[in-house]
Amino acid sequence: MYPFLDEESITDNLDCLYTTQKAGSMQMPPLEEVEASLSPFQSVQTFLVLALGARILESRLSVEFSSERYLATAMQRIGTLALHDSIEGLQIMLLLTISSFYFEEGPNAWFLVMNIIASCLDLGFQRRGVNVHHPSTVSKPINIHSRLNLRRGIFWSAYSLERTLSVVLGRPLTLRDEAIDIEFPGYTARQGDPAGQGASVGSSALTPESARSPHHSTKRARVMINPYAASQYSFKFDQITAEIKLMIYRVVNLPNRFPWPTDLASWQPDVRKRCDALLEALRAEFRRGLRRSTSDGMVQSLELKYHHCIMLLYRPSPAITRPSFESWKICYESAVATILINSELHRFSKLSNSWLTAHTVFVSGITFLYCLWVVPKIKQDTTLVFFKSNAEACINLLKYLAKTWSVAADAVGKFERLVHLTSESWKSGANRPPSAEFVAGQSLLSMAQGQEADSNEPAAAPVTDQGLYTMEEPTIGMGGEFEADSFFNELGDMSSWFDLNWLLDASAGFGSADDGATVTF
Incomplete structure (x- = not known):
């Protein structure tokens, strides 16, 4: 890579x-x-x-x-x-x-x-x-x-x-x-290639210099993919990450000085299409060119980069503080997929035991919990059994990483208590008012801010026409009463270890683009 x-x-x-x-x-x-x-x-x-x-x-x-x-x-x-x-x-x-x-x-x-x-x-x-x-x-x-x-x-x-x-x-x-x-490493100019476009990926041909390497025999060269293919795909995802950061994660928007595209409604699905195309191409490339056992680790590492881009694209941001229901669902699915891919890598002793992995696992776990609380309609597409399975996979990863990293050791206990709270609320099955969902989201925002919410301050008022979960179909509450500070009290201040500031981007108004509100940029 x-x-x-x-x-x-x-x-x-x-x-x-x-x-x-x-x-x-x-x-x-x-x-x-x-x-x-x-x-x-x-x-x-x-x-x-x-x-x-x-x-x-x-x-x-x-x-x-x-x-x-x-x-x-x-x-x-x-x-x-x-x-x-x-x-x-x-x-x-x-x-x-x-x-x-x-x-x-x-x-x-x-x-x-x-x-x-x-x-x-x-x-x-x-x-x-x-x-x-x-x-x-x-x-x-x-x-x-x-x-x-x-x-x-x-x-x-x-x-x-x-x-x-x-x-x-x-x-x-x-x-x-x-x-x-x-250009990317391994790039060889081809007739008609535009300037400044990096390297073409998806080619199984060896570059001239790698073909002359003593490590690559003639027989092996006929079946081996481009040795730089994995890094080329990885760099393509990195370029998309940079594009997303520049488009929707700017602290200050200065349209008069630095003109930016404002058609986010078409830009966002276009970025996802490019991510999907890269994912499809790399899967075909690696599983065609190498033995399954050799290629799986590379493919899974690149799949993690894909889901990293997708979560960055669809979670709340300064430009899109109220994502649509479909955006929340996509973000939830990528968060779960990230945990399951890492769990599979751990199962075969291929998990990278690094603090970056600890960060990825914990933030993905918080993301899918957050999505369930603020957009309860997502639960219609899953079950409590699957929730517990996904949560247990995340907990097991954190426990493994906790043997080395103190950040994971502290996070695992907090995450376990959050999972228990979520599970108990889910099992209660009571119909609770929509305001409770907002309170759950507000408590997560308090966690990100690293300070306890003022107990004398009134909870967010129920919203009839606007909200994260205002859909045509009736929503399903988590069940039971949920205390405003529950998530914060369990997690405390994690700001020195994890960047959870994106949670703050929802504080501009717990709303959804589905409610017809204008998304500012």
Whole structure:
């Protein structure tokens, strides 16, 4: 998903280390031998790769592989390196960023990504046609095709990480897509290709440079898909994420200074069609080109990116504070799908044990609970049994992640109590007034604000013609009385860990676009 390393170079570095040992020994050679065999940049890269690999194995096998020792060894050697002006330095910073997702005491990911983006801009990595002969710290020459792909891979990996963190942390985008015309890694120009459109995805052909790689035999090349296909699809979803952020998640709208399209009614379904087309294409590509067991992990990871885009597109936003019922339903379905995909990955020991995963799982769980409370009509398409099954899948994931991440450890107890509250309310089956649904939504908003609602303040008044669940058909209440502060009291202030500010976007009026109200932009 992040093709910023040259696989052949990393393999050569590891071979250089282990071939110096006695036959049959897989022990890491002494540090003095490592430093004698590899350059400072190569040794740091190697230790970071080993740290990440060991960390993943530790999570999957519950066996100690000294991942923290490898990371500490790399960190001790970084201080003397100039990381900002070379491909190898940027590769190290990207490895550090990914390490921060997997190690509790890892470096600050946002700070690193901002520095990587700045360095890429200094080196012109975002533009095609800029001189690619940047200073190299490695004595072994790399052919022009491989170096060009490294340059592309470094930039687009940084772009992807920045887009991901901007959503997770609620930060603004740092670089607009209009300033980028560099192609995706693995891209080869084809006659008629428009300029500045990145790479074409969905092609099973190997690129010329990858076809010449010693890792790809002629026989294998005939059946193997483009080795950059997964990252290309991933970057396409990242571009859609950026478009959604710029269109409907702006803090201030300045139409007189920066004209923006205002036809959200046609734009929103168009974005979904593009997401659906990418999803359909990647499923066909991977399941045609690789064995099922090999491709499933890639497909599931990309499916998670798809649902990430869909939830971002349809949940409440500054531009669309009152989504339609159909939007709420789509958001609910993607939240549940995200939990079930992660549950399937966990079942086969493929789940990424990172704080990003903990964030994704918890926010998806809160999202589908939120949708059920504020749009009870959704319950007509599901049952309490399925609700409990989905909630249990989310709880099990949080419990697994809680072994490593304190954020998940704190969240699991809160989420369990919320699920119990929701389940008991559902089972009561009493017909309760519509105002109770608004109160439930208001309590979730209080949670996002990180402060307790004033108990002396009157609850939201019932709305007859406007509301999140004002539909032609009668709605089904959750049942039973619901205390205004129940959700808030259970969750407390999660604002330092999770960006739940999107819940605040519904506070402009618990309404639905179905009620005929005008959506402001």
